[in-house]
Amino acid sequence: MILSVERTLLKSTSKAAEKLFDYHHSESPSHGHWLWGIAIPLLLTLIDWPFREILTTSNILMFYLLGVFFVAIRFGFWPSILASLTNAGAFAYFFAPPIFSFAIAEPENLAGLAVTMVVGTVTSKLAENVRHQARVAEQRERRVSALYRLSKELAEARLETEIIEIGVRHIYAEFGGRNTFLFPDRNGLLCYADEPPLDISLQGANLSVARWVFNHGQMADKGTDTFSDSSIYVPLNGSTGTIGVLALEQINLPGIFFAEQRQLLDTFVNQIVHTLERANLAEKAKEATLKMQAETLRNSLLSSISHDLRTPLATIVCAASTLETDTGQLDEDRKRKLAGAISEEAQRMSDLTTKILEMARLEAGEVVLNRQWYAPEEIVGSALRRLDKKLKSRQVNVTMTDGQALIYVDAVLLQQVIVNLLDNADKYSPPGLPIGISVETAPSGLSIAVADSGLGIPEHLQEKIFDKFFRIHAESAQSGVGLGLSICRAIVEAHGGKIHATNRSIGGAVFQLHLPVSEAPPIIDPEEKS
Amino acid sequence: MKTAGPLLLLIEDDPQLRPLLITTLESQDYKVLAVAGGREGLTFARNRQPGLLILDLGLPDIDGQEVIRRLRTWSELPIIVLSARDQESDITQALDNGADDYLTKPFSTAELMSRVKALLRRVAKLPGGAQEYFQVGELKVELTKRRVFVGEREVHLTLIEFRLLSELVRNAGFVVTHRQLLEKVWGASYVEHSHYLRIYMAQLRHKIESDPARPRYFLTEAGVGYRLCAEDMP
Numbered sequence: 001m002i003l004s005v006e007r008t009l010l011k012s013t014s015k016a017a018e019k020l021f022d023y024h025h026s027e028s029p030s031h032g033h034w035l036w037g038i039a040i041p042l043l044l045t046l047i048d049w050p051f052r053e054i055l056t057t058s059n060i061l062m063f064y065l066l067g068v069f070f071v072a073i074r075f076g077f078w079p080s081i082l083a084s085l086t087n088a089g090a091f092a093y094f095f096a097p098p099i100f101s102f103a104i105a106e107p108e109n110l111a112g113l114a115v116t117m118v119v120g121t122v123t124s125k126l127a128e129n130v131r132h133q134a135r136v137a138e139q140r141e142r143r144v145s146a147l148y149r150l151s152k153e154l155a156e157a158r159l160e161t162e163i164i165e166i167g168v169r170h171i172y173a174e175f176g177g178r179n180t181f182l183f184p185d186r187n188g189l190l191c192y193a194d195e196p197p198l199d200i201s202l203q204g205a206n207l208s209v210a211r212w213v214f215n216h217g218q219m220a221d222k223g224t225d226t227f228s229d230s231s232i233y234v235p236l237n238g239s240t241g242t243i244g245v246l247a248l249e250q251i252n253l254p255g256i257f258f259a260e261q262r263q264l265l266d267t268f269v270n271q272i273v274h275t276l277e278r279a280n281l282a283e284k285a286k287e288a289t290l291k292m293q294a295e296t297l298r299n300s301l302l303s304s305i306s307h308d309l310r311t312p313l314a315t316i317v318c319a320a321s322t323l324e325t326d327t328g329q330l331d332e333d334r335k336r337k338l339a340g341a342i343s344e345e346a347q348r349m350s351d352l353t354t355k356i357l358e359m360a361r362l363e364a365g366e367v368v369l370n371r372q373w374y375a376p377e378e379i380v381g382s383a384l385r386r387l388d389k390k391l392k393s394r395q396v397n398v399t400m401t402d403g404q405a406l407i408y409v410d411a412v413l414l415q416q417v418i419v420n421l422l423d424n425a426d427k428y429s430p431p432g433l434p435i436g437i438s439v440e441t442a443p444s445g446l447s448i449a450v451a452d453s454g455l456g457i458p459e460h461l462q463e464k465i466f467d468k469f470f471r472i473h474a475e476s477a478q479s480g481v482g483l484g485l486s487i488c489r490a491i492v493e494a495h496g497g498k499i500h501a502t503n504r505s506i507g508g509a510v511f512q513l514h515l516p517v518s519e520a521p522p523i524i525d526p527e528e529k530s
Numbered sequence: 531m532k533t534a535g536p537l538l539l540l541i542e543d544d545p546q547l548r549p550l551l552i553t554t555l556e557s558q559d560y561k562v563l564a565v566a567g568g569r570e571g572l573t574f575a576r577n578r579q580p581g582l583l584i585l586d587l588g589l590p591d592i593d594g595q596e597v598i599r600r601l602r603t604w605s606e607l608p609i610i611v612l613s614a615r616d617q618e619s620d621i622t623q624a625l626d627n628g629a630d631d632y633l634t635k636p637f638s639t640a641e642l643m644s645r646v647k648a649l650l651r652r653v654a655k656l657p658g659g660a661q662e663y664f665q666v667g668e669l670k671v672e673l674t675k676r677r678v679f680v681g682e683r684e685v686h687l688t689l690i691e692f693r694l695l696s697e698l699v700r701n702a703g704f705v706v707t708h709r710q711l712l713e714k715v716w717g718a719s720y721v722e723h724s725h726y727l728r729i730y731m732a733q734l735r736h737k738i739e740s741d742p743a744r745p746r747y748f749l750t751e752a753g754v755g756y757r758l759c760a761e762d763m764p
Contacts, residue, residue, distance in 0.1 A: 343638065350636050370619075370753070373725035375732045377743040382750035384743075398743050404732040406725055412618050412753035522725050527688050 017111050017188035032399060033075040037082030040067045045090045057109050061116045070126035075129070084117050122179050131137045143264050146174050150268060154275040161195050163279060167246075167272040175265065177249035178202040181236070181272075182210050190245060201232065202481055205247035216295055217242045221250070234265065236273045243273065308352055312345035358416070359468065362490040369410040369494055373521060376446060377403030379411050383418035387426070394426055395434035405441040406521040413491045414515075417499075418448065420484040421511050425452035425514050429508065444518045445497070451510040456503035465501060488513070535559040536581035536650060541571035541597065542612065543590050551584070554639045561658045562648075568592040572600060575607060582650060584642075585629070587620060591693070595620075595627055604629035608649045618753030625707045625754065632705070648703055648760075664699045666761050668727065669738060669747050671699055678738070685737050686721075690715060694730050698748070703760030705751050 020326045044067045048060050064087040072080035092102045094110040150170045157163045164181045171179045182190045190211045197203060210434040213220050213233040221232035236244040246269055319338040326335070361367050377400055384396065411432045419436070425435040433453035457465060457472070464470055466489045471482040488511075492499045497515035504510050538555055542548045543566045555562045563578060565571045568589045575583060581600070585593030598609060611624045611632040621632050630652075631645050655661075664671040670679040673696055679684045685697065693715045698706060712721045720726060735742040749757045 210756055345637065373728055375728055377735075378728065378732065378750050379752070381743050381745050382752045385745075385749060398741075400743050404729075404736070406728060415752045522723075524723075524726050524729055527690050 002203055021248055029076050029078050034082060036075050037071055037079035038086050040071050041083050041086035041090050043067075044087075045094055049094065057091075057095055058112050061091065061112050064091060065116050065120055068077045068120035069123055069127065072120075072127040073131070077128040079125050080127075081121065084120040084124075085278055087120070088113055088117060091374065139260070145269060147264070147271070148169070154271060157275060158277060158279060158282070160279055160283075161193075163272065163275050164193065164195075165198060167268070168201055171248060171265075171268060172200045173244070174268065175248060175261070177231075178248060179248040180205060181244055181246055182207070182214075183244040183423075184214065202247050202249050205233075206229060209246045210247055214242055214245045234269055236269060236276075238273050238277050240277075241497060243276065245384055246272075280509070309349060312349045315345040316342050316349075356488065359483045359490070362487060362494070367413070367494065369413070371408050371410050373406040373408055374411045374414075375404050376400070376441055376448075379409075379415050380418060380437065380439055382411075382447075383415045383422060385418055386415070387422055390423065390426060393431070394429075396422070397434055397436040399436070399438040401439070402441040403439060407441060407446045407515070407517065408521075409446075409495060410491075413494070417488045417491050417513065418450070420488050421448075421450040424484055424511075425450050425454075428452055428454035430454070443517070446515045449510055449512045451504060451508060453508040456507065456509045457501055459503075462501045462503075466499070485511075533679040535561060537561045537563060537578065538582050538584060538646070539571065539574055539578070539580035539586045539607075540564040541566075541568060541589065541594075542584070542586040543567065543584070551639075551642075554643070558643055566590070568594065572597060575605065576603060579651070580607065580615050582646060583607050584646070585609055585611050587611055587613045587624060595623055598624060598629050608653050609640075610645055610649060615749070622707050622709070622754050626709050627706060627749070630704060648735075652704070661700070664702060666702070666747060666759050671695065673699065680738055680744070687737065690730055694727075694734060698756060698758035702758045705755045705757045707755035709755075711755065734760040 025508055041064060044063050044475055048055065048063055050058045052060070068080050068083050068087065071083040075107055089102065089107075092104050093100060096104040096106070096113070098105055103197075104113070150166070153165060153166045153170070167181060171177070178200050180192070182192060182205065185191045190207060192203075209220055209234050213235050217235045217237055219232065219234050231247050231249050234246040234248065235242045236246060239297040242405055248265075322330070323335060323338055330338075380398065380400070380403070382399070384391070422435065422437065429435055435453065436451045438449050438450075438451075454529065461472060465472065466485045468486045469482040470486075489499050492513050492515065495515045496518075497513055499511065499513040501511050538560045540548065540551055540555070540562055542551060542564065545566075548564050552562045552564050556601050556720070563574055563580060565574060569585075571585070573751060574580070585594055587710055589597070594611065598611075601607060601609070607646040609658075611621070611629045612635060613624070613632060614635040616627050618723060621634070626640070630649055633642060634647060661673070662674055664673065668681045671677075676687075676692055678687055678692070678695065694711065697711055697714045697717070708724050708727055709721050712723065712727055714755075716723070716732075718728055731748065737743055738747060739745045747759045749759055751757055
């Protein structure tokens with residue numbers, strides 16, 4: 001139904017095409033060239049005239065031949081033929097006896113003129129060929145350098161949009177037509193890209209033709225019967241089939257049809273397709289790696305939290321079903337104990353969930369620091385208050401230097417850090433022993449240290465304890481998923497700070513964090529005395 | 531158990547939590563009107579004149595924040611917000627929009643009950659005109675005379691410190707957001723200058739608290755605002 005350009009047709013016309021292979025530079029002689037074809041012989045006639053007594057007619061013929069060469073080299077084949085004819089006329093009229101008559105009396109002169117004209121025609125043809133070769137070479141060079149520029153830019157492109165943009169620009173520059181690349185959408189239907197088009201992008205391509213081209217992997221253009229579109233549609237044939245279609249407006253229609261231009265267009269398209277495929281593969285490889293990492297993380301998360309979430313759940317389900325099926329055997333005290341267990345374990349699950357979500361948010365990079373100026377003592381105070389119940393029976397020593405000096409932090413997140421550190425300190429210190437927190441505000445930044453009276457941390461694990469889901473004693477009685485310290489590190493690092501753990505000489509571990517200060521605290525207007 | 535207490539309007543779309551809250555609230559002698567959607571809730575708030583609204587922020591039809599905004603255009607109905615999102619910005623926004631108090635899910639019913647009670651008590655107190663005297667623990671504030679005592683010791687406050695304190699006293703037991711405090715004490719052009727508030731809060735604590743790093747009266751709700759401890763506080 002719809003036909004692609006017939007290669008055979010192209011071949012049959014390729015001779016003609018070659019002569020005019022480049023539309024921009026093809027030379028049909030201009031009026032000026034024709035004029036020169038007459039003017040040069042006439043000029044030579046004028047020069048030769050005074051010497052007609054000295055020179056023989058064969059010498060004069062040589063001069064005319066020289067003129068023909070000149071015209072052939074400068075102005076092309078046909079003007080040189082004209083020059084030959086003019087020469088013949090001028091020679092017969094002015095130089096070959098009888099002069100001032102086109103008749104030629106001597107056979108010698110007639111033969112000379114004939115030979116001169118044959119030689120002139122042959123050499124003109126040769127000169128024309130040389131000119132043509134030079135033009136071909138020049139064109140080839142131009143194409144090669146166009147191709148080189150395209151390849152060079154493509155080599156640096158990473159993103160699909162970049163590649164397409166480069167393709168559109170280069171095709172426009174080389175073939176002079178607005179163009180666009182069409183790719184299939186999720187349903188496999190060809191459509192325009194989502195990105196805003198360049199001003200040299202072709203808009204209004206015939207999508208149904210493009211889809212035909214896409215499905216058949218064959219080119220369609222004006223030579224094709226059924227559509228009167230002035231664009232051509234070239235399939236982007238990749239290694240795994242057609243990946244899209246190039247729609248190219250035909251501004252200079254003939255240009256595209258010549259074999260060399262066609263070849264160049266094919267080469268351009270191939271280059272672009274290969275680059276696109278390369279980019280896609282790289283993208284796929286990256287995705288696969290990310291997927292694998294996510295998988296690993298998910299597995300460790302699942303194994304880690306399934307234990308920690310199941311344990312409290314077991315208690316809850318057990319206690320709740322006991323209450324549910326009770327028919328009056330349980331006394332008030334027992335019931336209250338069961339309910340208490342449910343609420344306690346539910347609280348524990350809630351804490352765990354919060355931590356997991358918090359970590360997920362930090363990991364996903366969704367957390368934007370809400371930095372404001374805060375007094376460190378306020379942040380420490382609110383952290384201590386959040387742990388009020390937990391730390392009721394524990395002595396907490398607070399040391400603070402310059403707790404009022406403002407620091408520029410996200411208070412909610414920093415409070416979370418302190419809560420996690422204090423919570424850990426409480427968990428790992430034997431009951432009755434004190435824990436301590438010291439805060440120091442110096443011009444260089446804020447330092448916070450939380451010390452416990454526990455067993456300390458083995459030296460080789462002092463870095464590892466900040467890893468996600470890491471616990472020194474897995475599945476120990478201590479509830480926790482091993483996320484508290486990872487959250488601390490993520491928050492501290494988001495502030496551009498550092499956190500590390502060491503052991504105290506008197507026993508126990510100390511966690512130290514340092515947040516650098518980048519800005520001077522703001523100054524407030526002094527209050528008027530009332 | 532038929533009840534005669536004040537009518538509470540509950541807007542909560544979770545089908546598990548709603549009946550549970552109704553049972554709990556009714557067991558405390560409140561009449562409860564429960565709906566699942568914000569639009570319906572607004573209609574009931576207008577027609578049935580409830581004494582208090584318990585509002586879940588995540589609603590299926592309109593955003594909880596929008597419910598607060600619309601309600602505040604014509605009603606002073608006290609609002610307690612329930613938020614499953616523990617994002618401080620949501621809570622702050624709800625309070626700035628005019629909510630009176632908040633609870634983040636999960637919360638215990640005991641906590642909810644005490645918040646409801648406290649809020650109803652405050653509403654009952656309001657018509658009595660300007661409060662003159664406030665006391666919590668050792669802290670005594672004479673609002674009209676502008677005198678502040680901690681135990682027997684009189685504390686001298688600057689004008690702004692006192693204005694900050696009295697703003698907290700007016701809302702004792704409830705959170706006041708940073709924005710609200712900045713606007714009331716310094717004026718609307720200062721709402722972005724949160725460091726003023728931080729500096730004066732620290733000064734106030736140092737003058738009044740015995741241990742400013744572990745405050746007893748001036749409690750911080752991180753990322754949201756401040757709450758002055760009240761005798762009957764939840």
